[in-house]
Amino acid sequence: xxxxxxxxxxxxxxxxxxxxxxxxxxxxxxxxxxxxxxxxxxxxxxxxxxxxxxxxxxxxxxxxxxxxxxxxxxxxxxxxxxxxxxxxxxxxxxxxxxxxxxxxxxxxxxxxxxxxxxxxxxxxxxxxxxxxxxxxxxxxxxxxxxxxxxxxxxxxxxxxxxxxxxxxxxxxxxxxxxxxxxxxxxxxxxxxxxxxxxxxxxxxxxxxxxxxxxxxxxxxxxxxxxxxxxxxxxxxxxxxxxxxxxxxxxxxxxxxxxxxxxxxxxxxxxxxxxxxxxxxxxxxxxxxxxxxxxxxxxxxxxxxxxxxxxxxxxxxxxxxxxxxxxxxxxxxxxxxxxxxxxxxxxxxxxxxxxxxxxxxxxxxxxxxxxxxxxxxxxxxxxxxxxxxxxxxxxxxxxxxxxxxxxxxxxxxxxxxxxxxxxxxxxx
Amino acid sequence: xxxxxxxxxxxxxxxxxxxxxxxxxxxxxxxxxxxxxxxxxxxxxxxxxxxxxxxxxxxxxxxxxxxxxxxxxxxxxxxxxxxxxxxxxxxxxxxxxxxxxxxxxxxxxxxxxxxxxxxxxxxxxxxxxxxxxxxxxxxxxxxxxxxxxxxxxx
Ligand SMILES: Cc1cc2nc3c(=O)[nH]c(=O)nc-3n(C[C@H](O)[C@H](O)[C@H](O)COP(=O)(O)O)c2cc1C
Ligand code: SF4
Ligand code: FES
Numbered sequence: 001x002x003x004x005x006x007x008x009x010x011x012x013x014x015x016x017x018x019x020x021x022x023x024x025x026x027x028x029x030x031x032x033x034x035x036x037x038x039x040x041x042x043x044x045x046x047x048x049x050x051x052x053x054x055x056x057x058x059x060x061x062x063x064x065x066x067x068x069x070x071x072x073x074x075x076x077x078x079x080x081x082x083x084x085x086x087x088x089x090x091x092x093x094x095x096x097x098x099x100x101x102x103x104x105x106x107x108x109x110x111x112x113x114x115x116x117x118x119x120x121x122x123x124x125x126x127x128x129x130x131x132x133x134x135x136x137x138x139x140x141x142x143x144x145x146x147x148x149x150x151x152x153x154x155x156x157x158x159x160x161x162x163x164x165x166x167x168x169x170x171x172x173x174x175x176x177x178x179x180x181x182x183x184x185x186x187x188x189x190x191x192x193x194x195x196x197x198x199x200x201x202x203x204x205x206x207x208x209x210x211x212x213x214x215x216x217x218x219x220x221x222x223x224x225x226x227x228x229x230x231x232x233x234x235x236x237x238x239x240x241x242x243x244x245x246x247x248x249x250x251x252x253x254x255x256x257x258x259x260x261x262x263x264x265x266x267x268x269x270x271x272x273x274x275x276x277x278x279x280x281x282x283x284x285x286x287x288x289x290x291x292x293x294x295x296x297x298x299x300x301x302x303x304x305x306x307x308x309x310x311x312x313x314x315x316x317x318x319x320x321x322x323x324x325x326x327x328x329x330x331x332x333x334x335x336x337x338x339x340x341x342x343x344x345x346x347x348x349x350x351x352x353x354x355x356x357x358x359x360x361x362x363x364x365x366x367x368x369x370x371x372x373x374x375x376x377x378x379x380x381x382x383x384x385x386x387x388x389x390x391x392x393x394x395x396x397x398x399x400x401x402x403x404x405x406x407x408x409x410x411x412x413x414x415x416x417x418x419x420x421x422x423x424x425x426x427x
Numbered sequence: 428x429x430x431x432x433x434x435x436x437x438x439x440x441x442x443x444x445x446x447x448x449x450x451x452x453x454x455x456x457x458x459x460x461x462x463x464x465x466x467x468x469x470x471x472x473x474x475x476x477x478x479x480x481x482x483x484x485x486x487x488x489x490x491x492x493x494x495x496x497x498x499x500x501x502x503x504x505x506x507x508x509x510x511x512x513x514x515x516x517x518x519x520x521x522x523x524x525x526x527x528x529x530x531x532x533x534x535x536x537x538x539x540x541x542x543x544x545x546x547x548x549x550x551x552x553x554x555x556x557x558x559x560x561x562x563x564x565x566x567x568x569x570x571x572x573x574x575x576x577x578x579x580x581x
Contacts, residue, residue: 080445092509092548130456130493131505131549133562166443171452171491174547188444188451190490206445249511249552256553291510321552323511337513341547347490 005235007223008216008243009259012103018138021145024106030151032225033110036117037159040225042073045118049221051229053241057096058086058177058214059290059318060395061240061307064221070201071119071209080122082210083115084186085218087128087135088170088177091290092341093323096245097215099257101128101135104219105142109165111218113151114225116163119211124165127182130172139167174345178394179212181347192347193394216245238263238306246305248274250324251281257321263309267301269322281326285410289318291338292399294406295325314406330426331411332418335404336364342400352386353397359383360404372419380415381408429472433461437476448479451487455494464495492546499542500535502580504528505559508545511552516569520556523570527577541580 011027050065089097112124146152154162175181181191183205204210224232233241240262246269247257253275285295294315303309310317343357360383363376384405387397436457441450458469474481488494535542549557554566
């Protein structure tokens with residue numbers, strides 16, 4: 001039953017080696033592909049994904065079936081239609097897609113083929129971050145195996161459906177993960193974002209209809225086709241369907257990654273799975289889903305980790321991989337580290353972002369060094385307001401505002417103390 | 428001049444895209460794989476080969492963190508300086524690396540053995556702190572483990 005409760009990871013091998021094509025097929029692999037090719041219309045596939053309440057695992061949580069339904073279908077659509085798998089995974093604190101690609105590359109490939117069938121896609125790219133070398137090796141091998149057995153290429157399994165799939169290795173920049181920046185990067189340009197609308201689903205890669213989905217999102221797809229939308233919804237403890245890869249890093253007893261029902265409470269992940277805080281340390285707070293999410297505290301631990309649940313604490317699930325702040329680590333220093341990341345990775349397109357982030361980073365650096373001044377906290381608050389959605393071209397700056405604003409709220413005493421005492425109490 | 432081998436690899440990758448200039452980022456990586464870095468001359472040669480302007484190509488090359496526009500050492504160390512590693516002791520590891528190498532981020536040792544650079548989260552935050560050397564992942568770092576690790580890269 002394990003494979004059913006943990007559809008994404010249940011079939012993975014204990015020794016870290018990848019599931020090869022024979023093992024993947026023995027575990028029911030490429031059955032979803034056969035099922036759709038010989039009995040489902042593209043629209044039915046999209047409908048099934050929509051009814052499954054699969055929401056994007058890249059951070060924003062957009063309904064996957066709804067996104068697919070925006071793609072124009074039929075003989076009059078200018079070819080080709082593209083699918084791009086977002087495998088850039090550069091959100092600090094996030095380490096989930098790497099596991100899926102290293103350990104079960106065919107699951108992702110089958111998910112992508114099914115997605116392409118649904119959107120009448122002709123060409124698919126896997127946009128992989130450069131540092132994930134083992135993923136690149138294993139995906140390349142898996143792609144060759146899939147071509148060999150005619151799961152890819154021309155006239156797939158005699159169905160008349162054609163699909164080419166390619167691996168693109170990035171040259172490294174956080175903005176490549178932002179979907180329109182990613183499309184520019186794939187076109188050989190700087191990864192600056194594009195003005196929306198038009199949305200990629202109508203005018204994306206090379207101006208053609210394009211769907212961008214996260215690795216984990218696409219890995220859910222074959223299982224939904226095999227077992228049905230109702231089964232997928234029932235895996236979850238909440239309205240959002242399926243399981244979720246949840247991770248914990250920081251000073252807990254057992255940092256790691258676990259596939260659990262969507263909507264598992266934060267406390268259960270932190271205490272039962274990660275073993276709670278290391279001896280002698282207390283929890284101060286955590287960012288629930290990567291660097292671009294708001295800090296939550298002790299008071300919020302019984303909230304479910306899902307898209308709606310964390311909104312109650314003014315936060316977001318993001319990527320579902322939490323970073324824990326303990327009482328021996330300085331919240332000001334941690335916030336400085338986060339702002340340093342955003343400042344360095346800003347693409348420089350809009351002034352509130354590149355200029356404001358640099359300023360915030362310098363204010364926090366000075367504060368950590370004991371050179372903070374009265375009024376700095378208010379300046380930081382003002383900067384975070386500048387980065388609210390609508391003021392910048394993409395979501396990088398609003399993402400930076402989330403940890404900053406929430407740190408200023410939850411750990412205000414620490415910020416004030418740095419300024420008042422003229423040094424970092426943790427040093 | 429681009430070598431025949433470089434051109435062969437670039438043309439092979441170019442088949443993956445409907446528009447020729449889309450191979451730009453692959454081409455930069457191919458040249459760097461062969462030469463260790465991407466010089467001004469290489470930018471000019473590549474621009475000619477791809478039919479794009481030199482200024483455009485340079486602005487693309489300098490946008491990406493992993494394209495080196497300066498000569499690097501025989502081995503490149505990428506130390507993760509993102510948040511989970513920061514919480515787990517990145518600063519102590521960085522200090523030890525700086526001490527052993529005698530250089531800071533952005534530097535290359537006098538004997539050209541190592542270049543030392545920061546990198547964004549390597550996706551192994553449950554085994555932080557982490558770094559790459561020549562693309563090999565080293566995790567659960569501590570100041571005490573650094574000397575032994577460096578010895579493997581001559
Ligand atoms: C700065 C920035 C970086 C992002 N990085 C990633 C990433 O590495 N991987 C990812 O899947 N989504 C990333 N996203 C979200 C994507 O823009 C997009 O929403 C997502 O890939 C859509 O896939 P999904 O609907 O399956 O979640 C990023 C967004 C922003 C603003
Ligand atoms: S918000 Fe920042 S990263 Fe996004 S487009 Fe503007 S400058 Fe670039
Ligand atoms: S923060 Fe260093 S590996 Fe993720």
